[in-house]
Amino acid sequence: xxxxxxxxxxxxxxxxxxxxxxxxxxxxxxxxxxxxxxxxxxxxxxxxxxxxxxxxxxxxxxxxxxxxxxxxxxxxxxxxxxxxxxxxxxxxxxxxxxxxxxxxxxxxxxxxxxxxxxxxxxxxxxxxxxxxxxxxxxxxxxxxxxxxxxxxxxxxxxxxxxxxxxxxxxxxxxxxxxxxxxxxxxxxxxxxxxxxxxxxxxxxxxxxxxxxxxxxxxxxxxxxxxxxxxxxxxxxxxxxxxxxxxxxxxxxxxxxxxxxxxxxxxxxxxxxxxxxxxxxxxxxxxxxxxxxxxxxxxxxxxxxxxxxxxxxxxxxxxxxxxxxxxxxxxxxxxxxxxxxxxxxxxxxxxxxxxxxxxxxxxxxxxxxxxxxxxxxxxxxxxxxxxxxxxxxxxxxxxxxxxxxxxxxxxxxxxxxxxxxxxxx
Amino acid sequence: xxxxxxxxxxxxxxxxxxxxxxxxxxxxxxxxxxxxxxxxxxxxxxxxxxxxxxxxxxxxxxxxxxxxxxxxxxxxxxxxxxxxxxxxxxxxxxxxxxxxxxxxxxxxxxxxxxxxxxxxxxxxxxxxxxxxxxxxxxxxxxxxxxxxxxxxxxxxxxxxxxxxxxxxxxxxxxxxxxxxxxxxxxxxxxxxxxx
Numbered sequence: 001x002x003x004x005x006x007x008x009x010x011x012x013x014x015x016x017x018x019x020x021x022x023x024x025x026x027x028x029x030x031x032x033x034x035x036x037x038x039x040x041x042x043x044x045x046x047x048x049x050x051x052x053x054x055x056x057x058x059x060x061x062x063x064x065x066x067x068x069x070x071x072x073x074x075x076x077x078x079x080x081x082x083x084x085x086x087x088x089x090x091x092x093x094x095x096x097x098x099x100x101x102x103x104x105x106x107x108x109x110x111x112x113x114x115x116x117x118x119x120x121x122x123x124x125x126x127x128x129x130x131x132x133x134x135x136x137x138x139x140x141x142x143x144x145x146x147x148x149x150x151x152x153x154x155x156x157x158x159x160x161x162x163x164x165x166x167x168x169x170x171x172x173x174x175x176x177x178x179x180x181x182x183x184x185x186x187x188x189x190x191x192x193x194x195x196x197x198x199x200x201x202x203x204x205x206x207x208x209x210x211x212x213x214x215x216x217x218x219x220x221x222x223x224x225x226x227x228x229x230x231x232x233x234x235x236x237x238x239x240x241x242x243x244x245x246x247x248x249x250x251x252x253x254x255x256x257x258x259x260x261x262x263x264x265x266x267x268x269x270x271x272x273x274x275x276x277x278x279x280x281x282x283x284x285x286x287x288x289x290x291x292x293x294x295x296x297x298x299x300x301x302x303x304x305x306x307x308x309x310x311x312x313x314x315x316x317x318x319x320x321x322x323x324x325x326x327x328x329x330x331x332x333x334x335x336x337x338x339x340x341x342x343x344x345x346x347x348x349x350x351x352x353x354x355x356x357x358x359x360x361x362x363x364x365x366x367x368x369x370x371x372x373x374x375x376x377x378x379x380x381x382x383x384x385x386x387x388x389x390x391x392x393x394x395x396x397x398x399x400x401x402x403x404x405x406x407x408x409x410x411x412x413x414x415x416x417x418x419x420x421x422x423x424x
Numbered sequence: 425x426x427x428x429x430x431x432x433x434x435x436x437x438x439x440x441x442x443x444x445x446x447x448x449x450x451x452x453x454x455x456x457x458x459x460x461x462x463x464x465x466x467x468x469x470x471x472x473x474x475x476x477x478x479x480x481x482x483x484x485x486x487x488x489x490x491x492x493x494x495x496x497x498x499x500x501x502x503x504x505x506x507x508x509x510x511x512x513x514x515x516x517x518x519x520x521x522x523x524x525x526x527x528x529x530x531x532x533x534x535x536x537x538x539x540x541x542x543x544x545x546x547x548x549x550x551x552x553x554x555x556x557x558x559x560x561x562x563x564x565x566x567x568x569x570x571x572x573x574x575x576x577x578x579x580x581x582x583x584x585x586x587x588x589x590x591x592x593x594x595x596x597x598x599x600x601x602x603x604x605x606x607x608x609x610x611x612x613x614x615x616x617x618x619x
Contacts, residue, residue, distance in 0.1 A: 050457070054448050331461050338457045342450050354454040359507070361462060361500065375500050377458070377507020391507030395499070406499045406577050410462070413471025418461045420470045 032059040033348040036117055036127040038107050038286065040064035040092055042071075042330040043318030044133035045422040046337030052098040054345035061125060062095060063117070065106040069423075070160035072191060073330045074415050078164050079157065080201035081172075082368055085165050094423045110290035112311035129344045132292065132299075132308075133318040133333065134284035135159070136190045139297065142280035143183070144255030144264075153258040154275040157198075158190060170274045171202065176210040178273035181263055183253040184219045188298070189281045190319045190328045192225035193374070197364040198276070200230070203238040204367055216272070217244045218265065219251040220280070225327075226364060226374055228397055233366035253277065283320035290314075298322045303385045304356055305343035306336055315340045323358075324385025326378055332360045334418055335378075356380050363411030371395075371407030455512050456519040468526035472573040478525030482562035484517035490590045497581040497588055527569030532617040540614025543607055547599055557615040563592050568618035575612040580605070 037048045040062055048062045071088040078085050092102045105119040110130065117125050138146070138156070146154070157167040171180065180202055184195035199215050206213040215238075223246075224230070234242045245251030255264040256277060263270045263277070282288065282297030292299045292308050299316040300309045303324050308314045317340050318333035326332045335358045346353040358378035365371050376392030378385050395407060459476070463469050467477030476484065490496035491505035492513075498505075508516070544550055544557075553559050557567035567575065581587045583600045600608070 054450065054453065334461050335458060339454070342454055345448075346450055351450060354451040357455050357458050357512070359458040359461070359504070361504070373500055375503045377504060388507040391505075392503050402577075402580065403499055409472050409573055409577075410499055413469070413473040414462050416471035417464045417469055417473060421460045421465045424465065424470075 032057050033128045033344075034059045034061070034126060035129045035131060035344060036060075036125050037062045037131040037133065038110075038117065039133040039135060039284075039318070040066075040069050040095070040102070041133060041135055041318065041333065042073075042418070042422060043333035043337045044131065045069070045092075045095060046334045047131045047133065047315075047317060047341045048095055048100045049098055049422060050338050050341035051344060052100060054341055055349055056099070058345065058348055059101075060099070061101040061103060061127075062092070063103045063105055063107050063119065063125070064092070065104070065120075066161075067091070067104055070164065071330070071415075071419065072158070072160045072194070073418075075157065075160040075164045076194070076198045076201040077365070077368075078160075079168050079171065079198065080205040081168065082201075082204075085161075085168075088160060088164075090419060090423045092423065107286055110286065110292075110311075110314070112290065112314055115313065128313065129347075130314045131337075131340055131344070132287060132290070132314060132316045132320065133337070134286050134320055136281040136319045136328070137284045137288070138279040139282050142185075143253060143277060145258065146256050146277055146279055147258075150256055150258035150277075153261070154256055154263075154277045156278050157276060158194075158278050158281075167274070167276055171205060174210065174213065174273045177212040178210065178214075179270075180206070180213065180215045180274045180276065181270060181272035182215065182217050182276045183263065183278055184217055184221065184224065185278050185280045186220040186252075188328060189278070191362075192327050192329075193230070193362055193364045195219075195278055196224055196226065196230045197366075199242050199244075200233060200238065200364070200366045203234070203241045207238055207241060213241070215242045216270075217242065217251075218253050218263070218270075219245060220247050220253070222246045222248050225362075226372060226394060229372040229394060230364070230366070232397065233370065233372065237367055237370070281319075283316075287316065287320045292316055292320075294322075296322070303383060304380055305353065306340040307343070315344065324378070325376075325387055326358060326360055326385055327362070329360055329362050331362065331414075331418065332358075334422060335359050358385060361414065363407065363414055365408055365411060366404075367408075369408050370404045371409075371411045372404070373407055373411070452515055452519045455508075456516045459516065459520070466523045467520045468523070469528065469571070472571045474571055474574045475526060475528055475569070476520045477523035479520060479565060480562050481517050481521035483565045484520055485513055486563055486590070486592065487565075488513045488517065495588050496590045497578075497584075525566065525569065527619050528571045528616065530572060530616055532572070533613050534617070536610045536613040537617040538614075539607075540610035540612065540617075543603075543611050544614055547603075549599070549611070552595075553615075556618040558618075567615035570615060572609070572612035572616040575615060576605070576608050579603075579608045579611065583608075 037044045051058050051060050068089045077083045105121040109118040155163045155167040157163040250265045250267050299321045306315045317336040319328040339356045361375040363373045372395045376387045469475045488505045491501045582596045
């Protein structure tokens with residue numbers, strides 16, 4: 001493709017404008033701006049790729065503790081047996097192909113004063129800009145007794161990978177007539193519709209293989225994402241199989257005893273056959289340790305750029321950040337990664353940061369052929385990310401069967417496209 | 425690719441002006457890249473959501489406006505389109521129209537495609553959509569190499585008298601009336617088979 005006249009003029013204009021102000025913060029010839037990205041999930045992978053897309057003069061190093069990334073979106077289909085664990089596992093060769101230096105190591109320390117990160121492997125990386133996209137961690141003491149050992153008995157499966165496989169295995173070995181208990185966390189948490197899609201996916205598996213079984217959602221909340229659509233979907237496909245207990249109805253799980261398989265609430269104790277405990281959450285440990293979080297446990301940022309309000313030149317994106325009205329979702333993280341990449345590219349090259357635009361779409365599958373969604377386009381207003389008035393919202397309650405089927409098709413399409421957008 | 429060429433040019437421009445660092449057109453990228461999560465990087469969809477890269481600029485603009493105004497059925501696009509103003513829609517339409525078209529990778533049933541070709545000629549689709557699904561009309565979308573599933577879904581909605589249809593596509597309601605799902609699939613496979 002050749003570039004058109006308008007772009008050519010614009011390009012020249014940019015270069016001239018830059019020279020006129022004497023390159024305020026511009027990399028010197030021969031030295032590239034160094035950006036380090038921590039975490040190769042939906043947020044970090046996107047930021048790394050788009051930094052390279054926006055300017056080939058940015059040197060990008062992506063540090064990720066695992067050799068592969070397992071996607072949380074669509075991991076519920078692994079739990080239901082509709083897809084394999086391999087099908088949600090992605091490598092980083094595509095990112096390397098864009099010139100991203102991929103390092104397999106765990107960041108143990110961020111020194112924002114010296115602009116350096118250190119890793120478990122003993123390496124040290126200097127940066128001009130740091131992008132932190134570490135995801136969530138579980139709040140210490142969020143659920144009493146839910147330690148590392150308990151996770152192996154009562155999986156959270158809220159970070160995809162071995163935990164996903166473990167929950168799947170437990171469902172497979174459960175007897176017909178068993179009870180699956182899903183403990184849903186309080187707000188805010190990663191993937192607001194996730195626990196409720198999971199209930200549907202588990203019920204989908206059970207209804208075909210163990211139809212006398214039950215799913216009980218124990219909730220720390222009194223309402224949840226896409227509640228009307230989920231409830232209608234449960235009634236349509238899994239009548240009598242899924243029960244939801246609100247916080248007001250003693251649904252909030254306070255503790256577990258992994259040895260006896262007991263789940264405890266304020267007034268009761270349960271011994272389900274499979275316990276899927278999704279604990280209360282906060283930003284990942286590295287963000288907490290680096291002083292990027294505030295009292296809420298999440299990372300406050302300038303919502304225009306995602307630069308931390310606590311450390312200069314450090315950008316926090318994805319689930320760990322406080323991003324106004326945006327939910328903690330894969331698509332949010334992808335969208336935020338592009339905004340942060342543009343903010344950094346603008347600074348590096350001395351052009352004006354464009355007015356940010358953000359988007360989120362979350363699909364949920366009630367059955368493999370019955371999808372629902374929530375979507376929103378966001379903009380910045382008085383420093384806060386807000387939904388554009390009149391836009392977005394839920395799939396209609398009264399949509400036709402054809403529409404639900406099309407939404408299921410487009411849900412899968414979304415998965416293929418967003419993964420290609422990040423890792424392709 | 426557009427970005428690379430633009431960058432290469434900017435490097436040249438930058439060297440002339442003495443500036444080393446360069447960037448893509450961030451304004452156009454910012455607004456357009458919000459679409460990529462569902463429609464693929466630069467609009468080259470690898471799922472069943474339609475390819476929008478290299479689509480007619482006028483068609484893209486009109487389609488977004490139709491979604492916004494409730495004049496076109498979409499599973500989710502009405503909700504999304506209402507998030508963008510006219511200027512943003514113009515920017516993203518221009519941006520995607522400037523990207524290279526990438527044919528959808530999908531399995532095509534050749535028997536269905538052959539039947540579809542006959543329907544395409546006999547039912548008069550050829551009038552607007554061209555001999556092989558590529559049209560010179562600026563408000564008519566390219567169908568050659570588009571996703572078959574998406575085209576079937578769209579045609580089914582165009583058939584349905586209870587569902588909104590873009591004014592420009594109104595003739596299709598009559599033309600598609602009475603066609604079976606098999607017929608629609610045949611048409612879609614014909615267009616999908618074209619490059």
